Amino acid sequence: MNSEAGKGKSRDELIAELQIYQLELEMQNEQLSYSYQSLEEESSKFASFFDLAPFGYFVLDHKGNLEEVNQTAIDLLGTSKKKLFQKSLQLFIDHEYSISFVAFLERIKDGANKQTCEVKVTDIKKKSTYMRMEGLAITNSRTGNLQYYITAIDITTQKLAQQRLYNTKQRLEMTLRASETGTWTLELHTQYLSLDDYCFSILELDFITFDGHINTLINIIHPDDQKRVREAWRISINDFLALDIEFRILTKHDKIKHISVKGHRVVNVSANYFAGTIMDVSHRRLLEEEKLNLKNEKQRLILAATFDAQEKERFRLSNALHDSVCQLLYGIRLNLQVIGLSSDKKNELNKAMLLLDEAIQETREISYELTPSVLRDFGFAAGIKEISERLSSQNMTIFSHVDPVTDSLDTEVQLYLFRMVQELINNCLNHADATEVKINVSMDAGQIILNVIDNGHGFQGNIEELTFNGSGLRAIKNRIFLLGGTLDLKSSEEGAAVSIRFRSNQPITKHE
The missing domain is CATH 3.30.565.10 (Histidine kinase-like ATPase, C-terminal domain)
Known part of the structure; x- marks a missing residue:
């Protein structure tokens, strides 16, 4: 209100206008407060989204120093937000990935498109984490400097799985080489048989002249096994059953080898084929034959020992009967002869009865030793x-x-x-x-x-x-x-x- 506008107004009118102006200001202040509160709530909400996001967010200045991080990024680096501020992110990158990370930042700075890289980060507790990073460069409207906006996701589980898969593959290849095991595949559509170098070595085939036909392989199989092998192949291929068969082959030097072939059907988006292994099991078969021979020899020894024990037991029983029961019975026989010639028949008869009782007792003792009848009865x-x-x-x-x-x-x-x-x-x-x-x-x-x-x-x-x-x-x-x-x-x-x-x-x- 200016002085000229207020010259013709009374004091009460001026006061009323001032009160109106005051009320308007209070209403405007209230609206501003509400807007500020809403803005704070939205800011808090987005801050929560920012911190709770499953990805790590890093904001770097043009020098590569950290200006802002979310909670996930803090957890990935294993430290506190206060300790990260204005620290170079490169300090946390593992040495072997440092050059790759610097090149990643250069690509972000020079290009308008999103850039990616994979790095390994080591936190202050020496715990390593593999990350996949994506980033863009944005010019700060206030300072005019570039800022790097980078997202990071933990791919440690994926990396370790890939490493285990690679190690398993390496061990498998080493095992196959050590065990002289070859691998083969059979395309079901073309019926073409592919063999690796170990298969050619085991089967003593010439890889230059081998035409990939199953019949070519079957031709080197021992004639007595060919029919069985053909039937096994036919059933496995037609019925999609696992193949597990052993057979003999005749090598170029007329040597017999025992071969084990195993395989099963493999189906994926781009192919439908059989795959398996070929192994020379001649040594195992030789050991099995030797084991069988040893088992038979052991059984023969056991039987021989059993028969020998039986004979010894029979000999012992024979001696026991001859030295005790037979002698007693012979004495009884003599006593009975004497009875007929003796005048004192009663006394001689008593002697014979005593000898007979002793023979009965001896017989019982031998019988008891052989089989205690009291247990049975x-x-x-x-x-x-x-x-x-x-x-x-x-x-x-x-x-x-x-x-x-x-x-x-x-x-x-x-x-x-x-x-x-x-x-x-x-x-x-x-x-x-x-x-x-x-x-x-x-x-x-x-x-x-x-x-x-x-x-x-x-x-x-x-x-x-x-x-x-x-x-x-x-x-x-x-x-x-x-x-x-x-x-x-x-x-x-x-x-x-x-x-x-x-x-x-x-x-x-x-x-x-």
Whole structure:
């Protein structure tokens, strides 16, 4: 308001106009505040988008120093925004990629189009990250200087996958070279067979004269195998089945090689073909034949040993019958002859009866040693009780306690367990000079536990040597092996303790 306009107005009119002007200014200020707040909200929203973007954003000045970065870029460089400000981005680029990065910036500066490059960045913690960068150069309207606007994406996973693929390919090629394995392909449309250098070497073919026909390959196959190979090829190609076949070939020098061919159908956008490998398996076949020969020889040795053991056992039985039962029966025969000539027939008859009783007892002992019938007739618990009572004497008393549940064990397991008890009692009788033997057979948590304790003088010498040299302990150890169990031997001057454990449901290991 000027002074001339206000000369004809009263004081109240002036005040009213001033109030109107004040109200207008307040409304304009309110609109400006609202606009400023909206602008701040939009700026905050875009700042959030900028920071949370999955790509790293870098703004560099014309010297290549960092002016602005988003949170993703900060994370990629592994440091804080404050430490990045006005630092050269090139400092974080791995040395081997430094020249490539500088060339990238030069291309951005000289060209109007977007430029790309791949670099490896190492952060302050020495962690490496592969990035793909894209950038443009824009002139700052305020300063007139160029600024580089660069986006970066983490391609570490892709790069490492490519490296693993490359390494795998290299290892595969090395393996194929080391194993003398060749590769082949068969185009299904043209039926053309391609072989690599290793295939030509293995098959001893001339790569100059080879015409790529399957029949040319089949012609070098052993005549006895040709029909089978033709049929295998036909089925695989017609039915698109995997090929896996071995055959013999006749080389130029009339040498027979065993060849393995494997392959399968490969289908992609541009091709439809079979691919596979060719390998010389002559050495493997030779080893297999030698293994078979060794197996047959081993079986022959086992049979020979079995027959030899049978003959020895028959010889032992023959001697036992000849030296005991036959002699007793012969004595009975003489006594019976004497009875007819003697006046004291009753006394001679008693002698004959005693000899007959002894022969019966000897026969029972031999029969018991061969097959303890008490196991078959009355069970394992009764068998252990019977042998304990029968072998107890004035010099050595045998106490036994057997869990009745052992009667439900497999009959062959019962026999193995019974034989081990026999061997341990015989050891006490013949070597330990014990006066008391305690036998305990129990079951705990699905395990059969046999404990035999005596008060003799213990094992004399090294237990391992005794197990190896002693036929009794060795037989026990072999049976435990077949039962999949464990053996624990303890010995002192006060006696010996033997503990044997195995699972109650353990099937006996049998050699085929």
